Amino acid sequence: MESQYIWWVVALVLGIAEMLTGTLYMLVLALGCVAGGAAAAAGGPIWAQCLAAGVVSLLGTGWARRMRAGRPSGQPVGRNPDVHADLGERVLVEEWDAQGRARVQYRGTQWDAQWDPVDRALYDATPETDRPAASEFVIRALDGNRLVLERRLSETPRP
Numbered sequence: 001m002e003s004q005y006i007w008w009v010v011a012l013v014l015g016i017a018e019m020l021t022g023t024l025y026m027l028v029l030a031l032g033c034v035a036g037g038a039a040a041a042a043g044g045p046i047w048a049q050c051l052a053a054g055v056v057s058l059l060g061t062g063w064a065r066r067m068r069a070g071r072p073s074g075q076p077v078g079r080n081p082d083v084h085a086d087l088g089e090r091v092l093v094e095e096w097d098a099q100g101r102a103r104v105q106y107r108g109t110q111w112d113a114q115w116d117p118v119d120r121a122l123y124d125a126t127p128e129t130d131r132p133a134a135s136e137f138v139i140r141a142l143d144g145n146r147l148v149l150e151r152r153l154s155e156t157p158r159p
Contacts, residue, residue: 003049007037024064032057078148079141089139091149104147106139113147116140 011033018026036053044052081087091104093113100115115137137149 002040003046004037004040007033007040007049007053011037024067025061028060028064029057031060078143084142086139086142086147090136091139091147092136093149106147111147112145113137113149114143116148116150
């Protein structure tokens with residue numbers, strides 16, 4: 001079997017592995033094998049084939065690392081709706097304490113809840129308004145085992 005066909009088979013196997021993992025690194029290695037196969041098809045010696053595969057793989061790995069580093073890390077886990085299905089759910093707050101905390105009934109049990117500081121800044125005009133009125137709120141985030149709440153969208157003031 002000619003060496004170019006070995007490179008193509010290895011590239012195909014790595015390409016399939018990339019489809020199963022989705023990491024980009026297997027794709028980079030597969031492209032390196034394609035470069036090695038191209039060097040073999042051009043009649044290059046084995047050292048030239050390995051050099052082509054290695055150079056393309058190293059350059060591709062550097063590119064993949066840079067692409068990954070430039071991507072934002074995403075939302076914090078407590079505010080990520082892909083992690084917590086509770087985000088966006090409504091809860092009824094009957095009474096807030098002086099620190100902007102409450103106990104709410106959610107999913108059949110009592111939870112500690114806190115008014116979202118960002119949402120609070122929209123409403124804090126005077127110390128007397130430090131606590132929102134009892135009403136329905138939306139779960140904005142989870143902070144440990146505490147629900148962070150904000151007002152429902154229909155109650156949010158417009159700037």
